[in-house]
Amino acid sequence: xxxxxxxxxxxxGKMTHDLIDSIFFKYFSNDILMQGNDSALLxxxxxxxxxTTDSFVISPVFFRGGNIGKLAxxxxxxxxxxxxxxxxxxxxxxxxxxxxxxxDLEKIVRSMGETAMECGVKxxxxxxxxxxxxxxxxxxxxxxxxxxxxxxVCLSGAYAKPGDSIIVTGTIGEHGCSILLEREMxxxxxxxxxxxxxxxxxxxxxxGVTKDIHVLRDPTRGGLATTLNEIAKQSGVGIRLYDxxxxxxxxxxxxCELLGLDPMYMANEGKMIIILxxxxxxxxxxxxxxxxQGANACVIGEVIAEPxxxxxxxxxxxxxRIVDMLVGDQLPRIC
Amino acid sequence: xxxxxxxxxxxxGKMTHDLIDSIFFKYFSNDILMQGNDSALLxxxxxxxxxTTDSFVISPVFFRGGNIGKLAxxxxxxxxxxxxxxxxxxxxxxxxxxxxxxxDLEKIVRSMGETAMECGVKxxxxxxxxxxxxxxxxxxxxxxxxxxxxxxVCLSGAYAKPGDSIIVTGTIGEHGCSILLEREMxxxxxxxxxxxxxxxxxxxxxxGVTKDIHVLRDPTRGGLATTLNEIAKQSGVGIRLYDxxxxxxxxxxxxCELLGLDPMYMANEGKMIIILxxxxxxxxxxxxxxxxQGANACVIGEVIAEPxxxxxxxxxxxxxRIVDMLVGDQLPRIC
Numbered sequence: 001x002x003x004x005x006x007x008x009x010x011x012x013g014k015m016t017h018d019l020i021d022s023i024f025f026k027y028f029s030n031d032i033l034m035q036g037n038d039s040a041l042l043x044x045x046x047x048x049x050x051x052t053t054d055s056f057v058i059s060p061v062f063f064r065g066g067n068i069g070k071l072a073x074x075x076x077x078x079x080x081x082x083x084x085x086x087x088x089x090x091x092x093x094x095x096x097x098x099x100x101x102x103x104d105l106e107k108i109v110r111s112m113g114e115t116a117m118e119c120g121v122k123x124x125x126x127x128x129x130x131x132x133x134x135x136x137x138x139x140x141x142x143x144x145x146x147x148x149x150x151x152x153v154c155l156s157g158a159y160a161k162p163g164d165s166i167i168v169t170g171t172i173g174e175h176g177c178s179i180l181l182e183r184e185m186x187x188x189x190x191x192x193x194x195x196x197x198x199x200x201x202x203x204x205x206x207x208g209v210t211k212d213i214h215v216l217r218d219p220t221r222g223g224l225a226t227t228l229n230e231i232a233k234q235s236g237v238g239i240r241l242y243d244x245x246x247x248x249x250x251x252x253x254x255x256c257e258l259l260g261l262d263p264m265y266m267a268n269e270g271k272m273i274i275i276l277x278x279x280x281x282x283x284x285x286x287x288x289x290x291x292x293q294g295a296n297a298c299v300i301g302e303v304i305a306e307p308x309x310x311x312x313x314x315x316x317x318x319x320x321r322i323v324d325m326l327v328g329d330q331l332p333r334i335c
Numbered sequence: 336x337x338x339x340x341x342x343x344x345x346x347x348g349k350m351t352h353d354l355i356d357s358i359f360f361k362y363f364s365n366d367i368l369m370q371g372n373d374s375a376l377l378x379x380x381x382x383x384x385x386x387t388t389d390s391f392v393i394s395p396v397f398f399r400g401g402n403i404g405k406l407a408x409x410x411x412x413x414x415x416x417x418x419x420x421x422x423x424x425x426x427x428x429x430x431x432x433x434x435x436x437x438x439d440l441e442k443i444v445r446s447m448g449e450t451a452m453e454c455g456v457k458x459x460x461x462x463x464x465x466x467x468x469x470x471x472x473x474x475x476x477x478x479x480x481x482x483x484x485x486x487x488v489c490l491s492g493a494y495a496k497p498g499d500s501i502i503v504t505g506t507i508g509e510h511g512c513s514i515l516l517e518r519e520m521x522x523x524x525x526x527x528x529x530x531x532x533x534x535x536x537x538x539x540x541x542x543g544v545t546k547d548i549h550v551l552r553d554p555t556r557g558g559l560a561t562t563l564n565e566i567a568k569q570s571g572v573g574i575r576l577y578d579x580x581x582x583x584x585x586x587x588x589x590x591c592e593l594l595g596l597d598p599m600y601m602a603n604e605g606k607m608i609i610i611l612x613x614x615x616x617x618x619x620x621x622x623x624x625x626x627x628q629g630a631n632a633c634v635i636g637e638v639i640a641e642p643x644x645x646x647x648x649x650x651x652x653x654x655x656r657i658v659d660m661l662v663g664d665q666l667p668r669i670c
Contacts, residue, residue, distance in 0.1 A: 005435040010465025023441055024461060027448030032424075032459040040459035042424060042481075046380025053426035053479055057464045057471075089367070089377060091388035093477045095430070100340040106358055113362030124367040124375035126359060127477075129392045130345025131668055135472040136392075142428045142462075144388055144479035146377075333466055 006329075012221025013265075013326030017230075036234055037157050038217060039083040041149070048149040050085035052076060055142040059333045061104070063182050065175075065194030068141055069108035071269060071335060073115040073123075074198045076143040078218045081200040082272070084155045084207060085147030087119060093127040093142040100138055108139065119198045121145070152211045159214040160235035160275045164303040167274040167281070169202070169288055170195070170296040171247040172224050176266030177255055179334055188258075190251050197270030202291045206274070209283045215275035218268065221335055222326040225264040227273060228311045229325040239311045241301035241323065265326045267334045275303060341664075347556025348600075348661030352565075371569055372492050373552060374418040376484070383484040385420035387411060390477040394668045396439070398517050400510075400529030403476055404443035406604060406670060408450040408458075409533045411478040413553045416535040417607070419490045419542060420482025422454060428462040428477040435473055443474065454533045456480070487546045494549040495570035495610045499638040502609040502616070504537070504623055505530070505631040506582040507559050511601030512590055514669055523593075525586050532605030537626045541609070544618045550610035553603065555670055557661040560599040562608060563646045564660040574646045576636035576658065600661045602669045610638060 008015040025034065032040045039050035056072045066074075073090065080087040092112065096105065116123050174195040181188060203216065215235070219227035224246070232239045248263045256263050270293055276284060281299060288294030304312075311323040343350040360369065367375045374385035391407045401409075408425065415422040427447065431440065451458050509530040516523060538551065550570070554562035559581070567574045583591075583598045591598050605628055611619060616634060623629030639647075646658040 003437055005431050005433060005437060005440060005465055007433050007465050007467065010431065010463060016463060019463060020461075023437075023444050024463075027441075027444045028427075028451070028458040028461070029448075030457045030459065032457060033461075040424070040426075042459070044379060044381050044384075045483075046382070049379075051424055051426060051481060052460050053428045053477065054462045055428035055430050055464050055477055057430055057466050059470075089375070089386055091375075091386060091479050092363075093388045093390035093428075093479075095390050095392055095475055096340050096345065098340060098342050102338055102340060102358075105340060106362075109358050109362045113364075116363070122365045122367060123363040124365065124377070125387050126355075126363070126368075127389045128345055128351060128354065128359075129390050129475075129668075130340055130342050131392050131472065132342065134469065135394075135668075136475070137466065137470040140430055140464075140471070140475065142388065142390060142477035142479070144426050144428075144477075146386060146481065148380075333464075333470075335464075 007332045008329045011326055011329035013226050037083060038079040041083060050080050050083040050147045050149060052079040053142065053144040054079060055140060056335055057140050057333050058335050059137060060182055061138050063194055064178055066196035067108055067111055068139060069112040070115045071196050072141040072143045073112050074196055074269060075335060076145040077119045077121060077198045077200050080145050080147035081203040082216045082218055083149060084153035084216065085149045087121045087145055087147040087200050089146045090116065090121050090123045091125045091144045092123055095136055095140040096130045097136040097138050098130055098133045115198060119200055153207055155213060155216050157215055157217060157231045157234040160231055160237050160303045161214060162237055162303050162305040164214055164275050165278050165281050165299050166301040167297055168224065168300050169272045169294045171249045172268055172271060173248060173252045173263035173266035175269040176331055176334055177252045180331055188255060192251055195268055195270035197293050199270065199272050199293055202293050206284055206287050209287050210280045212280045213274060213276040217273050219271055219273055220267050220269060223265040223267055225323045226326045232311050233309045236308045238304040238307050239301055240304050241313045243313050243315045245298055245300045247296050247298045261330060264323060265330050342667045343664045346661055346664035348561050372418060373414040376418065385415050385418040385482045385484060387414040388477065388479040389414060390475060391670055392475050392668050393670050394472060395517055396473050398529055399513055401531035402443055402446055403474060404447040405450045406531050407476040407478045408447050408454065409531055409604060410670060411480040412454045412456060412533045412535050415480050415482035416538040417551045417553055418484060419488035419551065420484045422456045422480055422482040422535050424481045425451065425456050425458045426460045426479045427458055430471055430475040431465045432471040432473050433465055433468045450533060454535055488542055490548060490551050492550055492552060492566045492569040495566055495572050495638045496549060497572055497638050497640040499549055499610050500613050500616050500634050501636040502632055503559065503635050504607045504629045506584045507603055507606060508583060508587045508598035508601035510604040511666055511669055512587045515666055523590060527586055530603055530605035532628050534605065534607050534628055537628050541619055541622050544622050545615045547615045548609060548611040552608050554606055554608055555602050555604060558600040558602055560658045561661045567646050568644045571643045573639040573642050574636055575639050576648045578648050578650045580633055580635045582631050582633045596665060599658060600665050
């Protein structure tokens with residue numbers, strides 16, 4: 001480990017995982033934390049609950065398709081939905097840089113209120129800190145959330161099984177690509193906007209047709225490649241993807257090629273990975289196809305026994321290449 | 336309202352309350368949030384729970400008596416304890432400035448782990464973000480927490496009643512004073528260190544002898560004066576304090592006089608205000624006196640009917656002066 005924290009430690013990729021293993025798990029170790037899912041599963045007197053937290057430091061604060069406030073609500077709601085929970089309550093903690101226009105704060109807060117309403121969650125507690133100019137960049141938001149897990153729902157990144165199919169609920173890379181374009185003020189004429197969206201209602205409807213689903217997870221920081229690697233390691237299985245099946249918009253693919261980036265590592269903020277037995281694929285795809293956020297859902301691969309902990313990409317020419325976790329940081333402050 | 340966010344908006348005083356009323360309550364309005372306590376009270380299937388969040392931006396990160404990590408655990412645990420809850424689960428979200436020594440992060444995390452163990456809470460979920468050098472100041476930590484409220488416990492800032500007594504569990508102003516000394520590197524020879532401590536075990540023992548207590552709240556940002564003003568407004572009552580009864584260490588009083596500050600507005604991080612019927616005072620004081628964190632507990636005043644929403648200080652000479660909420664910001668980034 002390097003001696004100072006670098007941007008790569010916050011990438012969501014390999015170095016983030018190393019930091020979590022070597023420091024956070026070392027001192028915070030307990031049975032619930034070690035489950036290693038996006039939400040902690042709590043056994044409460046009245047049933048199972050999910051609890052999750054996320055801090056948002058995205059730059060710029062306003063972007064095509066959303067803003068830091070909408071993202072903060074969707075991000076935490078989606079983490080709860082990934083555990084199959086019905087999101088119920090959110091907290092929000094603001095760290096604001098002195099000098100932020102009150103009008104900007106109001107836009108962000110209004111957007112959080114509207115998004116919470118759409119998701120059916122209540123923001124029930126909060127905190128506001130202000131730091132001197134230069135001690136933070138505009139505004140950072142933490143949202144933590146609690147949801148309840150319906151009877152019969154049993155999901156975890158550890159439950160992928162050989163033979164399972166892998167669905168992604170839509171085209172990948174839009175969030176990362178859109179932020180990159182805004183931030184670098186690249187003069188590329190494009191229609192790409194962030195896919196930032198809450199997915200809890202869609203997940204509810206999916207679980208309404210079948211509870212025979214093994215893993216749900218949203219491929220945010222580190223992108224589809226990193227999230228699938230996490231699942232492969234957590235479940236002790238291999239994952240084989242079909243290159244031509246991974247849905248990517250043409251413009252996203254073009255911009256990535258131009259800039260030497262890979263959409264597989266670009267962040268998504270409105271997509272879900274669903275890993276499920278083949279028998280559940282048809283009913284789940286039927287539900288997804290009727291959803292705005294699921295219309296472009298595709299089966300992109302399958303779970304295999306070996307090589308355990310690895311993600312392979314089967315290319316159109318029949319070759320196999322290893323798809324690793326994100327190493328370094330493709331794009332800092334993406335969420 | 337000014338057009339940009341100022342440090343005073345984060346003081347915990349008057350401008351923080353104005354911001355909460357004019358923006359957060361406007362867009363997030365719901366029955367639970369509007370209770371206006373440090374923790375939200377949730378009616379869960381298995382009983383009552385408390386949910387709270389706090390972001391910590393204290394500077395310096397390491398100080399006499401603690402560090403940002405210990406503070407982050409104690410602060411959230413104490414907010415839960417203020418609702419009478421048994422703290423159970425914490426989340427933690429780190430925002431780290433690129434370049435932070437990994438050794439500093441490890442010290443902070445170790446301290447969080449140790450403090451969590453002492454409090455009997457589990458840190459069950461977390462998040463790590465890293466921002467570029469200059470986009471944050473060293474490290475900010477959000478902790479959110481969940482606790483369960485035992486049967487028969489019913490506390491709120493809205494429940495103070497005329498005739499109630501007011502206890503503070505120890506000498507005030509040490510946290511604020513100690514941070515001020517460290518930060519300004521004032522060459523004052525002093526023994527003052529932060530009172531940063533978790534109070535949940537003490538609160539449990541207090542509630543073990545009587546549940547006939549109306550309000551618990553920890554006087555952090557904005558100090559005793561601001562917190563009592565909050566309670567007076569929330570309960571629609573007046574509060575009369577006895578000047579000579581408010582416990583302040585001699586060295587804290589001296590430094591405050593030297594610098595023109597008032598200990599009544601200095602932050603505390605290991606003190607609790609307890610408002611309770613006179614009949615509960617003796618049993619509660621008996622418990623407190625046996626506790627390390629309660630040995631200097633004093634009855635400092637009483638709840639009166641009028642003037643509603645006001646805090647008065649009865650001076651030794653028999654006069655009454657109004658003690659207002661903190662206006663402006665006495666000391667930014669105190670927690």
